[in-house]
Amino acid sequence: MGEPILSVRDLETFFRPDEGIVRAVDGASFDLYPGRTLGIVGESGCGKSVTARSILRIVDHPGKVERGEALLRRGDGRIVDLVAIDAKSAEMRDIRGGEIGYVFQEPMSSLSSFHTIGNQVVEAIRLHRAVSAKEARDRAIELLQLVGIPRPEQRVDSYSFELSGGLRQRVMIALALAAEPRILIADEPTTALDVTTQAQILELIRKIQADRNLAVILITHDMGVIAEMADSVSVMYLGKVVESGPVDTIFHAPRHPYTQALLRSIPSVLAEPRSRLTTIAGSIPHPYARPPGCPFHPRCQNFMPGTCDRSAPPVTRLDPEHEVRCFLYEAPAEAVA
Amino acid sequence: MTTEQIVLSVEGLKKYFPIRRGLLRRVVGNVKAVDDVSFKIARGETLSLVGESGCGKTTTSRCILRAIRPTAGAIQFRTDESRNVNVADMTRTELRPLRRQMQMIFQDPYSSLNPRMTIADIIGEPLLVNGMGDLTARRLRVAELLDVVQLPLAYMNRFPHAFSGGQRQRIGIARALALNPALIVADEPVSALDVSVQAQIINLMLDLQDRLGLSYLFVAHDLSVVKHVSHRVAVMYVGRIVEVAPTAALFRSPKHPYTEALLSAVPVPDPRQRARRIVLEGEVADPARPPPGCAFHPRCRYAIERCRVEAPPLVESEDGRAVACHRAEELDLSGVVG
Numbered sequence: 134m135g136e137p138i139l140s141v142r143d144l145e146t147f148f149r150p151d152e153g154i155v156r157a158v159d160g161a162s163f164d165l166y167p168g169r170t171l172g173i174v175g176e177s178g179c180g181k182s183v184t185a186r187s188i189l190r191i192v193d194h195p196g197k198v199e200r201g202e203a204l205l206r207r208g209d210g211r212i213v214d215l216v217a218i219d220a221k222s223a224e225m226r227d228i229r230g231g232e233i234g235y236v237f238q239e240p241m242s243s244l245s246s247f248h249t250i251g252n253q254v255v256e257a258i259r260l261h262r263a264v265s266a267k268e269a270r271d272r273a274i275e276l277l278q279l280v281g282i283p284r285p286e287q288r289v290d291s292y293s294f295e296l297s298g299g300l301r302q303r304v305m306i307a308l309a310l311a312a313e314p315r316i317l318i319a320d321e322p323t324t325a326l327d328v329t330t331q332a333q334i335l336e337l338i339r340k341i342q343a344d345r346n347l348a349v350i351l352i353t354h355d356m357g358v359i360a361e362m363a364d365s366v367s368v369m370y371l372g373k374v375v376e377s378g379p380v381d382t383i384f385h386a387p388r389h390p391y392t393q394a395l396l397r398s399i400p401s402v403l404a405e406p407r408s409r410l411t412t413i414a415g416s417i418p419h420p421y422a423r424p425p426g427c428p429f430h431p432r433c434q435n436f437m438p439g440t441c442d443r444s445a446p447p448v449t450r451l452d453p454e455h456e457v458r459c460f461l462y463e464a465p466a467e468a469v470a
Numbered sequence: 471m472t473t474e475q476i477v478l479s480v481e482g483l484k485k486y487f488p489i490r491r492g493l494l495r496r497v498v499g500n501v502k503a504v505d506d507v508s509f510k511i512a513r514g515e516t517l518s519l520v521g522e523s524g525c526g527k528t529t530t531s532r533c534i535l536r537a538i539r540p541t542a543g544a545i546q547f548r549t550d551e552s553r554n555v556n557v558a559d560m561t562r563t564e565l566r567p568l569r570r571q572m573q574m575i576f577q578d579p580y581s582s583l584n585p586r587m588t589i590a591d592i593i594g595e596p597l598l599v600n601g602m603g604d605l606t607a608r609r610l611r612v613a614e615l616l617d618v619v620q621l622p623l624a625y626m627n628r629f630p631h632a633f634s635g636g637q638r639q640r641i642g643i644a645r646a647l648a649l650n651p652a653l654i655v656a657d658e659p660v661s662a663l664d665v666s667v668q669a670q671i672i673n674l675m676l677d678l679q680d681r682l683g684l685s686y687l688f689v690a691h692d693l694s695v696v697k698h699v700s701h702r703v704a705v706m707y708v709g710r711i712v713e714v715a716p717t718a719a720l721f722r723s724p725k726h727p728y729t730e731a732l733l734s735a736v737p738v739p740d741p742r743q744r745a746r747r748i749v750l751e752g753e754v755a756d757p758a759r760p761p762p763g764c765a766f767h768p769r770c771r772y773a774i775e776r777c778r779v780e781a782p783p784l785v786e787s788e789d790g791r792a793v794a795c796h797r798a799e800e801l802d803l804s805g806v807v808g
Contacts, residue, residue, distance in 0.1 A: 176666060283752075327522035328693070328736055330753070331735065332747055333749055336749050356665070357736065361741075381742065394666070398668075399669075399694070400672065400692070400694035401694050403738060405718075406717035406718050407701070409673050416667055417666070
């Protein structure tokens with residue numbers, strides 16, 4: 134796989150509103166490689182979107198990246214720590230869009246209704262590349278064509294509200310790719326879309342990734358989309374990456390009780406009609422009322438009183454690519470050392 | 471299905487929304503949101519209406535509950551006095567006693583509960599409105615209902631903001647059950663919930679159906695969820711039903727090319743089954759200007775000349791299936807195999 138293009142270590146992003154503290158991301162680590170897709174999966178409040186926003190340094194107030202590093206290998210070979218540089222600096226602005234493209238969750242609200250889609254793409258291009266207005270417009274048309282927008286020469290002058298949800302998401306992808314980034318972060322890119330449109334968009338991301346050797350971070354709550362797209366997977370729960378590994382391992386040999394329970398509880402088109410699902414007891418705690426110790430322990434079938442509710446489990450490496458954060462797998466030898 | 475068993479029978483339902491233009495607001499066309507839809511639901515049965523946004527599934531359910539007045543067609547409902555009444559052209563006053571017998575579970579558990587009312591008041595409101603029992607009797611019934619949806623009695627005096635999405639959906643279900651309805655229309659009841667909570671609500675709905683003999687009209691876009699709840703499934707495309715079949719048969723061997731494409735587009739939660747999916751070209755047709763012939767023909771890989779000119783009728787076969795496709799007999803379509 135070679136060198137990772139992005140290496141995130143022990144990332145922590147907290148929100149400190151007046152009411153208390155929310156540990157939105159509480160120690161996330163992963164590596165991203167060119168041409169590969171990392172899936173980050175979890176339910177609401179697990180911190181998957183905040184992780185992405187932390188990397189881009191666009192966390193909303195009162196959130197702050199507190200600790201950790203996010204080492205980006207830039208196009209010219211330099212390695213920069215995205216956590217250490219100023220979020221408003223010229224370099225960070227250059228990295229956003231220029232090195233890392235970002236596709237937001239809601240194509241409806243992320244596009245301007247006051248500018249034509251062409252002008253929005255042109256702006257994204259000229260922000261990062263010194264090209265003339267004419268060249269930029271031609272590039273914009275090419276990009277719209279690339280993302281599968283029919284009649285791009287005409288559509289370039291239309292407004293986002295004139296387009297369907299699927300076409301808007303294609304425009305979002307065109308925008309993210311405008312400055313030819315080497316990393317694409319797609320945050321729930323298909324959640325608002327119908328299933329046949331979702332299939333089109335996933336296919337498009339796959340095709341562009343293959344053409345450009347893009348590294349992709351795909352953030353979703355949908356295990357089906359992960360199974361379909363990801364090479365490796367990080368499963369998050371309440372700010373923690375509880376398990377990470379190759380996609381086949383996560384689906385066929387999951388170790389963390391949360392991953393196991395989550396996989397059993399998802400409805401599947403392969404199931405027997407009218408079969409009951411295995412449930413996870415309780416519901417996701419409110420972020421202010423985060424359980425002590427392992428955040429999953431109140432819902433966990435393997436809960437060990439006195440252990441799981443006392444301290445947070447360390448990361449155990451089961452094999453070079455498979456890591457789990459659970460006391461069940463804590464190696465005694467390592468605990469002493 | 472014998473006539474006594476049928477709770478709801480929809481025949482030729484149409485709902486057109488006029489498009490008005492110009493100074494005189496003249497009608498220049500119609501959005502045919504629901505165009506000649508027919509189906510039946512038996513006692514204790516779940517029929518799912520599936521399809522993509524704009525296919526008319528929600529409009530159909532709103533017509534049945536008479537939240538809106540249908541343009542044409544009959545909606546025969548069997549009341550608990552075993553009379554058959556046509557809900558489609560009833561007045562508001564005539565509808566009132568029937569409302570008890572058809573209830574609704576909403577999609578968004580956050581906006582469908584009044585934040586200023588306690589849980590007891592929310593669940594008890596249908597009883598109050600229908601003048602059933604005194605305060606004590608109503609409290610008892612609310613307690614019973616909380617038990618049915620597996621919520622602690624202590625929650626009775628709390629307000630909705632204190633609850634998670636799953637708990638709120640349980641409250642919504644308790645409220646829908648308050649008046650012992652025969653039919654429950656559930657419009658995307660689990661799509662706003664997290665996966666781990668979704669499973670709890672699906673199981674609860676299945677259990678309640680078995681215990682209380684409820685009939686469900688389940689409106690959903692998620693075929694995985696649909697597989698877990700339905701006895702039969704009706705697939706809609708641009709205002710029409712294109713296929714109806716028992717759940718297992720529909721998933722195993724779809725007869726309509728649109729059903730096949732829908733099934734193949736569903737991501738399967740198993741990386742070893744990465745599908746060679748059928749990616750449909752283009753977009754769902756505009757119901758204001760549906761294409762001539764079969765509305766699906768511009769996106770159909772099996773379309774022939776006939777599909778472009780002649781709309782296929784929904785043809786029933788003896789095995790309880792029905793399909794609207796000229797080529798249904800000759801095509802061998804693939805479904806999902808578990």
